[in-house]
Amino acid sequence: MHGVGGDLCCEVLRQAGFENVHPVPAQHQPDPDFPTVPFPNPEEPGALDLAYQLADRVNADLILANDPDADRLAVAIPTAHGWRQLTGDEVGQLLGTQAAKAAALTGRGQLATSIVSSSMLEKIAAAHGVGYRATLTGFKWIARIEGLVFGYEEALGYCCDPEAVRDKDGIGAALAIATLAAKLSTGGLTLGDELDDYARRYGVHATNPLTIRVDDLRQITAVMQLLRNTPPTHLDGVEIIDVVDYSGGGHGLPPTNAIRFATGDGLRVIVRPSGTEPKLKCYLEVVEPVRSTLPAARERAQERAARVREELAALFARA
Numbered sequence: 001m002h003g004v005g006g007d008l009c010c011e012v013l014r015q016a017g018f019e020n021v022h023p024v025p026a027q028h029q030p031d032p033d034f035p036t037v038p039f040p041n042p043e044e045p046g047a048l049d050l051a052y053q054l055a056d057r058v059n060a061d062l063i064l065a066n067d068p069d070a071d072r073l074a075v076a077i078p079t080a081h082g083w084r085q086l087t088g089d090e091v092g093q094l095l096g097t098q099a100a101k102a103a104a105l106t107g108r109g110q111l112a113t114s115i116v117s118s119s120m121l122e123k124i125a126a127a128h129g130v131g132y133r134a135t136l137t138g139f140k141w142i143a144r145i146e147g148l149v150f151g152y153e154e155a156l157g158y159c160c161d162p163e164a165v166r167d168k169d170g171i172g173a174a175l176a177i178a179t180l181a182a183k184l185s186t187g188g189l190t191l192g193d194e195l196d197d198y199a200r201r202y203g204v205h206a207t208n209p210l211t212i213r214v215d216d217l218r219q220i221t222a223v224m225q226l227l228r229n230t231p232p233t234h235l236d237g238v239e240i241i242d243v244v245d246y247s248g249g250g251h252g253l254p255p256t257n258a259i260r261f262a263t264g265d266g267l268r269v270i271v272r273p274s275g276t277e278p279k280l281k282c283y284l285e286v287v288e289p290v291r292s293t294l295p296a297a298r299e300r301a302q303e304r305a306a307r308v309r310e311e312l313a314a315l316f317a318r319a
Contacts, residue, residue, distance in 0.1 A: 005070025042074030089118035092152035099150030100128035109149035206301035210282040
């Protein structure tokens with residue numbers, strides 16, 4: 001995406017046997033003006049539009065996109081309704097499962113992710129008899145985990161080979177995802193099929209982040225103070241049974257300005273100020289078991305996540 005990783009990523013894929021790689025010409029070479037995107041972040045809406053167009057023309061199986069310094073990776077897969085960009089949590093689940101399977105053979109190693117990422121990785125680790133640790137946001141924390149074999153953040157950062165690169169690495173992650181997609185294709189399966197299998201096994205884990213940009217940083221302070229002084233007692237009509245204020249540390253973590261609310265049925269919300277922008281960030285996750293069909297479970301989870309998102313927006317507006 002107008003950055004430094006294009007040639008190297010293509011060469012890594014070529015050496016691994018992936019010859020049919022099609023870079024997006026208008027975005028492949030470094031350009032500090034980033035002329036084709038409003039903001040060169042693969043998470044931003046519209047950032048992958050040129051990749052979608054090229055993928056349709058060449059009938060691609062997979063889209064991989066690095067950010068300009070190539071430490072993060074976006075992944076998109078074809079569906080019956082067009083291309084779908086996977087969330088950072090979904091990519092983390094795919095790569096984390098492969099790491100857990102490998103670690104299970106040796107009986108050593110830990111998976112790690114940040115407290116704001118999906119809770120599914122902990123379930124994946126437990127299912128494979130592998131250790132798991134939750135950290136504060138940032139790879140400076142994830143990389144410190146002893147025995148780390150895989151770590152990720154929901155913001156598209158993945159550490160797939162800590163012995164080689166003990167940090168988030170978009171090129172290593174691109175190779176790992178391409179390798180997994182190729183392996184699945186030999187059995188007639190796709191990354192989407194693999195994610196469906198996880199949902200049936202661990203439940204649908206739907207995330208729906210809420211970001212509020214402010215003009216006055218005092219608004220963020222007011223919201224955090226409101227949540228600490230008069231925290232909500234219910235979300236989506238369900239009683240909140242667990243409140244964690246990370247400002248005092250706890251759970252084996254250093255202090256940080258974040259608060260977590262959780263119900264007893266898989267709903268979890270974490271609120272914290274952005275560390276880099278004038279934003280309040282809210283990470284919510286709904287876990288919905290698959291009782292009948294997977295599409296029905298996904299629909300219930302998304303509907304609930306949307307309701308909670310509206311509740312939180314109304315709550316913050318009162319601060």
